Amino acid sequence: MLLQRFLAAGTVLVALPLCAHRACAHEGVGHHGGRLADAGPYHVELVTKDRRVEVWVYDAKEKAVSPAGFKGTAILVVGGKPARVVLAPAEARLTGEAEVALGATPKGVVQITGPDGAAASGKFN
Amino acid sequence: MLPFRSTAAPRAPATALALSALALLALPFLATLALAHEGHDHGAPPPPVSKTVAPRGEAASAAFELVAIPRGDVLVLYLDCFATGEPVTDAVLAVETPAGPATAEAAPDGSYRLAAPWLATRAAGENHLDLVVTVTAGSEADVLPLTVALPTAPGPAAPAGAGHDGEGWPHRLAEGLGGRLAARDPGAGLAAAGGFALGLAAMGLMRAGRRAPVLAILVLAATLVLGATAFAHEGADHGHPETRAAFVPQPTDPAADLAQRLADGAVFVPKPTQRLLSLRTQLAVEGGYRRTVSLPGRVIPDPNASGVVQSSVGGRLAPPPSGTFPRLGSPVRPGEVLALVTPPVQRVDLSDMRQRQGELDQQIAIVQRRVDRYRKLSPGGAVSQVQLDEAQDELNGLTDRRTALDRIRQEPEVLTAPVGGVIAEAAAVAGQMAASGQMVFQIVDPRKLWVEALSFDALTPASDATARLPDGRSLPLAYQGAGLADRNQAIPVQFAIRGGTDGLRIGQFVTVLAATDAERRGLALPRASVVRTANGQDVVYAHIAAERYEARPVRVAPLDGARVLVEAGVSPGTRVVVQGAELLDQVR
Structure with missing residues (x-):
């Protein structure tokens, strides 16, 4: 009995940090099928489709943040050349149009400027 | 079972205690983990490496390494090749600033300068700045997010000691005395000892029921305390010139970036100094290499x-x-x-x-x-x-x-x-x-020279060899043949020198390094990357951050004329300093 209790407590103690560690990693896909990255106090999800760039902003707890008041710039490298896309709030996301087709997973950086004027950037590889 | 239970029952509270203790012990760890999540990149700039180093920011990708240093209303950027540390001076740097996109101008000293009037007009509490730098160098393009720590804003000039006003005199007194004690002021020590003795005397007299002497002692103590306050005040005003003198470069001085050895043993080398010392790195790659033997040899004509x-x-x-x-x-x-x-x-x-x-x-x-x-x-x-x-x-x-x-x-x-x-x-x-x-x-045809070496064991004909000259140069050699008759109990082996033979003399002594059949695994590094420290240990310097180098003790074995084999101490993929390591080792 006592031994079992010990074992259970031990398992919980060991498992907790592991779970916490798992939660840290942001690998994988976001709610809209895009890639996730940390950007200052926020998390951003990047979806590129043809020439359209869409960025969703979440807070640290993965809760969607309204894009009102946000500004954004996405600089994505396509075929060895950087493409700069200005993002503007539209509905629940920030969106913009590039001059060239971007492909599904271009590498680059998304910079967002919050309503308080502080800029933060997230890197996508 | 019964004896076990009977002993277990009184143990139960103890177990609970142990469990709670364990939980208490685990809590800080969980808290750290939770913090690790919260704070991973949520706007906290890295702490300054040293007080004498101006705030800065750095970013790196697989191709480039970027350092940005705010200097007044100009942002100075240094761009280097990530793997080799070679300065990249012909790149185009487009920066996303708070005032829109801007391009940094290349300066004659190899840096890039970006006019940054927005540095002066920023909010007072803002201690960092997020920029995005697009680097285009030749056919290579990369986007680097850059977080630049900012110097503390020169807010409204506060009078000296203004911060102490709200804290009351006991705090000031304690601080002053503490400071004096820390400075090993004999006066402060005496005052403390005297106060203790007076307190003892007052207690003794109180017990004895005498009032008048107690009052006298209290008055004496008050005088001492007030005197000490005066001392403390004086100390706060003048500071300690002799201790201040140690920090000659002021933190706000723009030219304060000095190469220095940090408390954790790492070496901080600012980018301008790196370029002055022309430090170069190389990504260490593990591989199998033939061990070599070194033989005495001399140059002979073909x-x-x-x-x-x-x-x-x-x-x-x-x-x-x-x-x-x-x-x-x-x-x-x-x-x-x-x-x-x-x-x-x-x-x-x-x-x-x-x-x-x-x-x-x-x-x-x-x-x-x-x-x-x-x-x-x-x-x-x-x-x-x-x-x-x-x-x-x-x-x-x-x-x-x-x-x-x-x-x-x-x-x-x-x-x-x-x-x-x-x-x-x-x-x-x-x-x-x-x-x-x-x-x-x-x-003699100076372009056709051979090397004759004395070997104590038979070399395989196909083995490649190099000759190392006393001045550090090395020459590739091609095996020509070996004698069968012993000379001085060794076999003469002849090699032809391939490549340039400039500056060689007939009869000159060289060290021939010939490969043997035994293969060893390790990281081959240039000979100049290994430095012997004062305690006689071999170290290499790893480039761990844009401006930080760390000495790693290594075990080395001779490989050939130009390289050594690092058998332990450095993991593959580390950026190892291969040029200027000696100079780096001189940084104190």
Whole structure:
């Protein structure tokens, strides 16, 4: 009995940090099928489709943040050349149009400027 | 079971205690983990490495490494190649600033400068700045997010000690006394000891029920305390000049970036200093390498591209028809005349020759007369044509012998160059008597040199070898052959030097490093990347951040002339300093 209790407590103690560690990693896909990255106090999800760039902003707890008041710039490298896309709030996301087709997973950086004027950037590889 | 239970029951509270203790112990760890999530990139700039280093920001990608330093209203950017640390000075840097996109201008010193008026107009509480830098260098393009720590804003100038106003005098007093104690001020120590003694005395008198002495002691204590306050105030005003003097570079001084060894043993080297020392790195790659043995060797001329010029008969040396003997180092073609040797004629030979000459002259005169006579008589038929021809042939033979005798007396031996090359050794002086077999010139082709080494074990013919010179240069060698007869209990092995042979001398000593069959695994690094520290340990410097280097103790084995094999201490993929490591080691 006592031994079992010990074992259970031990398992919980060991498992907790592991779970916490798992939660840290942001690998994988976001709610809209895009890639996730940390950007200052926020998390951003990047979806590129043809020439359209869409960025969703979440807070640290993965809760969607309204894009009102946000500004954004996405600089994505396509075929060895950087493409700069200005993002503007539209509905629940920030969106913009590039001059060239971007492909599904271009590498680059998304910079967002919050309503308080502080800029933060997230890197996508 | 029962005894177990009976003992278990009283243990239960103890177990609970142990469990809660465990939980308490675990809590800080969980808290750290939770923090690790919260704080991973949520706007916290990295802490400054040292107080004497201006705030800065750095970013790196697989191709580039970028450092940005705010200097007044200009942002100075340094761009380097990530793997090698080589400065990239011809890139285009487009920066997303708070005031929109801007391009940094390349400065003559290899940095980039970006006018940043927004640095001055930022909010007072803002201690960092997020920028996005787009780097385009040649065909390579990369986007780097950059977080730049900002110098503390020069807010409204607060009077000295203003921060202490709200804290009350006990705090100030404690601080002042603490400071004095920390500075080992004997006065403060005495004051503390005196206060303790006075307190003891007051307590003793209180117990004894005496009021008046207690009052007197209290008054004395108050005086002391007020005096100490005055001391403390004085201390706060003047600071401690002798301790301040240690921090000569002020934190806000823009030129304060000094290469320095940090408290954790790492070396901080600002980008301008890195460029001054021309530090270069290399990504360490693990591989299998053949172990090498080092053999003593010396440079010899290629036997097929060198030769000696000797006189075969011996005689008096004379310059060639060109007029001068070839000088040391002058180039010669094969077959070129280098000197003439006139063989001396001995006195006894001379008389013999004179006698022979006389005889020949006499015979020539007789035969000449006979020929003349026959020539007159032969048309009449008194002498046959055959007799005339025979007499003429005899005369020709005698004349030839006479001229040959003359020639032998006068014609010298011509010394020619057997091979092309340069004169490596010359022992010719006009008029000098050269003995038969004596070397007059040595000719060496400087482009074709060999190395002869003494090996104590048989080398495999296919093994590649290098020769290391005393000045640190190394030469690739090609195996030519090994002798079978021992010389000084070792086998002579000959190698041809491939590539340049500039500056080599015949007979020069070299160290030959020949590969053996045994293969070892490790990281091959240039010899110059390993530094021996004061305690005799071999270290290499790892480039761990844009401006940070860390000494890593390593175990090295010799590999070849230019490289060493690092067997332990550095993991593959580490950026190791391969140039300027010695200079880095001098940073204190």
